[in-house]
Amino acid sequence: MPQNEGHPHDGAPHPRFEEELGAVLRSTGDGFSADGRRELVEGGLRRGRRRLMRRRLAVTGGVLALAAVGIGGVYGGSLLDPAGDPTATSVAGPPRPATSEDTGGGKENRPEAGVPVRDIAAVLKAHTPSGKWQFDGLEGRGQSVTGVYDDGGGKAGVSVGLFRAGTGGEAGKDQVTCPDKALVRYDRCADGQVPNGDRIMVLQGYVYSDGREETKNWRAVLLTKDGFLVDVSEYNAAAEKGAAVTRENPPFSLSQLKALVTADGWRPLLKKLGAPPQPDPGTPQRPPVPSAAAVQATLRSLLPKGAAVMSHGGGDGHGYVVVDDGRGRSLVGVDVQPSAGKSGAQLFTGAGVSTLPDGTKVKSFRQPGEKGGAGVVWWSVDTLTPQGFRVVVSAFNAGAQYEAATRDEPALTMEQLKALALSPKWHELPLN
DSSP, X not given: OOSSOOOOOOSSOOHHHHHHHHHHHHXXXXXXOOSOOOOSSSSOOOOOSOOTTSTTHHHHSOHHHHHHHOOSSSOOOOXXXXXXXXXXXXXXXXOOOOOHHHHTOOGGGSOOOOEEHHHHHHHHHHTSOSOEEEESOTTSEESEEEEEEESSSOEEEEEEEEEEOOSSTTTTGGGGSOOXXXXXXXXXXXXXXXXXXXXXXXXXEESOSSSSOOOEEEEEEEXXXXXXXXXXXEESBSSSSSSOBOSSSOSSOHHHHHHHHTOTTHHHHXXXXXXXXXXXXXXXXXXXXXXHHXXXXXXXXXXXXXXXXXXXXXXXXXXXXXXXXXXXXXXXXXXEETTOHHHHHTTSOSTTEEEOTTSOEEEEEEEEOSSOOTTOEEEEEEEEOTTOOEEEEEEESSSSTTSOOSSSSOSSOHHHHHHHHTOTHHHHSOBO
């Protein structure tokens, strides 16, 4: 594999950015050692979790719900949460610690030990250019700090969060992997590995993916080899939301963000979070779902003829494709929940629900897209068997919801979506 190469993600050249990005990813001593090359984005989304502010997206959020309501920060999980509600996500904001509310209880997910907020602020100030800082709540303890920085060019909100990535060998890796532009609006992104074994992602995106505001969010996220996350975000406004844009761009360059997130000063603070506690033996486990590869392969096999797959991705229990049948790109996604439970059944009541002879309930809807793309429509078919096996299929008339529609209707008709959702192939997939 080529060494000291990062993974830029974009569809168009931008020399000034490329020069700076190249310098960041290839800097001597602490530059990237990438795992391999990838095409400029339009390619696979390999992550499946909540935006970094909501680290558990893989379990409670949704690939297309994400596309519908926005991850700016990064990512996708199942289409809908067990209650059927899309999960609002954005690129901005650090991950919150997992709690028993996320996973059903157990020591493993209790809030992590706090760090003196003043200490987090001190490291932040020590590794950024000189300027005026304003912080609130410095006397407390926690895992993050939010401040307002002013270098004379306009006030800018800055946040830093320190978190445990979780347990398991791949824990947190998806949080330092660039998202797919089919789901997330951003300008540039790069990810890779530094020589000491840590992984890093640098992203230039937006607070909102629907174009409502042009508040920019530039962020860098470091995943240490011992399983901790350092997440830094900066904005071109005094706050992530609810504040007017004060400058063209956030204040810190890519190289400054990288220097900040990789600073040695975070290490003593990360140690104060402690090692992840072992879960209780009786901790409830999440229901098994089909693997990402199995879901994506099955989805592709069920597409109508003539629908060429331009890109694809997803995670365990869900997958999506961007197809083009010659009349424009169309985003199509599926979520498979073998054990939807009582919360799933609650969705299939009232008008618009039909019941098949075998007892399977079907609910279909058509609605406008929810990420600001001009003319985008969202068609969906939701199904639930008497045994609680739920499959949700959705399609859009654009390759990404935040982009303008590329065609009048999605590439799949409602009848095709229904047939896809009711396919027995989903029930045959092995669970993990």
